[in-house]
Amino acid sequence: MASTLLFETHPISTESLTPTSDCNESTPIPTLNDTFLAKTEDAFLILKDTSNLLPSPPPQELENKKRKTLSDVKVEEDLNKPQLALVQLPKGCKWCQRCGTIETPRWRYGPGGPLSLCNACHLRWKTIGKPKEGYSSTTYPPPFYNIPKRKYGKSKKLKKSKKRDDKEQKIMKLPSPPLPPAPPSPPPPPKELTPPPTPVIIPGTCTHCNTTNTPLWRRGPYGYRTLCNACGLKWSKEPNAIIEKKSPSQDSKKSHLLHHQKQYIKHGLYSVETRLVDSKDPPCAFKINLPIHHGEFLMSKAKEFELPADILQERDLGLIKGLMADREPFFTRIRSNIFVERKPQHRLDEQAVCHCLPPTEKDQSGCGDDCINRMLFYECDPKCCPCGTKCSNTRFQRKERKKGLQVFQTDHRGWGLRTNVDIKKGELVIEYRGEIISHQLCEERMCTTYVNEKNFYFLDYCNGEVIDACTKGTEARFINHSCDPNCHIEKWSLKGESHYGVFASKDIKAYTELFYDYNFSTFNGSVESQQRCHCGSSLCRGTIGKRASGIARVK
Numbered sequence: 001m002a003s004t005l006l007f008e009t010h011p012i013s014t015e016s017l018t019p020t021s022d023c024n025e026s027t028p029i030p031t032l033n034d035t036f037l038a039k040t041e042d043a044f045l046i047l048k049d050t051s052n053l054l055p056s057p058p059p060q061e062l063e064n065k066k067r068k069t070l071s072d073v074k075v076e077e078d079l080n081k082p083q084l085a086l087v088q089l090p091k092g093c094k095w096c097q098r099c100g101t102i103e104t105p106r107w108r109y110g111p112g113g114p115l116s117l118c119n120a121c122h123l124r125w126k127t128i129g130k131p132k133e134g135y136s137s138t139t140y141p142p143p144f145y146n147i148p149k150r151k152y153g154k155s156k157k158l159k160k161s162k163k164r165d166d167k168e169q170k171i172m173k174l175p176s177p178p179l180p181p182a183p184p185s186p187p188p189p190p191k192e193l194t195p196p197p198t199p200v201i202i203p204g205t206c207t208h209c210n211t212t213n214t215p216l217w218r219r220g221p222y223g224y225r226t227l228c229n230a231c232g233l234k235w236s237k238e239p240n241a242i243i244e245k246k247s248p249s250q251d252s253k254k255s256h257l258l259h260h261q262k263q264y265i266k267h268g269l270y271s272v273e274t275r276l277v278d279s280k281d282p283p284c285a286f287k288i289n290l291p292i293h294h295g296e297f298l299m300s301k302a303k304e305f306e307l308p309a310d311i312l313q314e315r316d317l318g319l320i321k322g323l324m325a326d327r328e329p330f331f332t333r334i335r336s337n338i339f340v341e342r343k344p345q346h347r348l349d350e351q352a353v354c355h356c357l358p359p360t361e362k363d364q365s366g367c368g369d370d371c372i373n374r375m376l377f378y379e380c381d382p383k384c385c386p387c388g389t390k391c392s393n394t395r396f397q398r399k400e401r402k403k404g405l406q407v408f409q410t411d412h413r414g415w416g417l418r419t420n421v422d423i424k425k426g427e428l429v430i431e432y433r434g435e436i437i438s439h440q441l442c443e444e445r446m447c448t449t450y451v452n453e454k455n456f457y458f459l460d461y462c463n464g465e466v467i468d469a470c471t472k473g474t475e476a477r478f479i480n481h482s483c484d485p486n487c488h489i490e491k492w493s494l495k496g497e498s499h500y501g502v503f504a505s506k507d508i509k510a511y512t513e514l515f516y517d518y519n520f521s522t523f524n525g526s527v528e529s530q531q532r533c534h535c536g537s538s539l540c541r542g543t544i545g546k547r548a549s550g551i552a553r554v555k
């Protein structure tokens, strides 16, 4: 038991204690015998009078000491004052004979015998080895010994410091065994033994400079891999510089830095790609790496989305409004017909010259309704037309078209074309353009490329050719059929080639859908004639497309 050890090894004088100045007369003055009376089941109360316990050293002995440290003087001063120290120890409690701690992960062997030192003091005793005096106290609390910390660095420095420490320790030897006096109250520990405040240790962050990037992590005062390379090297040379300057709890800057240096996840667990989330605001800029093979998984598992069969059917029939996301079908707009199988003709000899007179006034234009070319559906060539640049019979050459045309979704006819402005009778609304292909190629395309198409965008060209506007053309391709149309197709000739235009058959009010009669214009009437017409006209013939008689010539 600790109590037995205490009193057996250090017999204490049983003389009555001298009352201190702090004690009241009414208060009974404890004696050392009281220590035995204070014994309880769980603890010992040990009352010490340090003035009595410590035999005052002979004056000569003190005088012989050449050097005195400040702490020596303080201890001596303290010892001259009779003071009481009350120490309570739990029953069966061990304590370190050097530092007095009662907590250690492992009790170890020391100069005082087995299990007399805490783990740290044992290691220190083993490595430094001196002074032995600091490790043999059997009183509690043990006297304080100023034992230097281990110095890290070159061996020469270590040796020097050891020598110096030895000298200091010799000087600091307290008088008197058999019982080294316990200080009346725990003495203020010297600076060297004050443990540095434990910092907030963030793995992968230097505890000194907070950097997260370093080629090598080094050991520091707070353990392995707690300093970056630079700070680690600095610490090995000047340990105090690192510990003192950057004690995290004291350094307000450090806490400020920690607050701002948030640890963002820079790399995903399995990452291959990097995405910059926000590059404008530096504190918030960080990178998120997507999981590895994230796309591969989708590619391997994903399949194209398909609507349920019933909805699909209704969509194909154009019965579901809005399902097409109100985006008109894609096609390529072209400014001239594309001749797929041959070169376009450019025959100037076929160009007829009208007999119109050039306009006399500036604002007037030539080649009006009485122009012979206009009446014959020929466009004039301004180079040889008498009206020159004032000729108005050049609409196809000028790529003329009405503004305010809009593709929209109809109720039962799919997409359609309407005008948002009023159109007068006889005006060219828009030219029907596309790829000029032969009938043969058209049939081929219908069997291959357009085999799944529900809508057809063909217009009879001439001489066994067809305008295919399925992929390339103008908005004219969206004009639906009506048995009572407001527009018609006109074929115009220009330099040996034909141009087909949608012309207004009557005055058309704004926001009206445009129609022409497919019966007279479209190719592949055999297919479309089987399609039910939804023009809604009272004159509706029931089906769209050509009549059974075959391809009819346009006007």
Ligand SMILES: C[S@@+](CC[C@H](N)C(=O)[O-])C[C@H]1O[C@@H](n2cnc3c(N)ncnc32)[C@H](O)[C@@H]1O
Binding pocket: 412, 413, 414, 415, 416, 454, 455, 456, 457, 458, 477, 478, 479, 480, 481, 482, 528, 531, 532, 533, 534, 535, 544
């Ligand atoms: C040149 S496209 C007209 C644009 C087509 N509505 C679209 O959505 O692209 C011709 C096709 O429109 C449809 N269509 C045109 N007029 C129609 C009508 N009066 N009734 C029903 N369907 C019509 C037919 O499917 C026809 O094959």
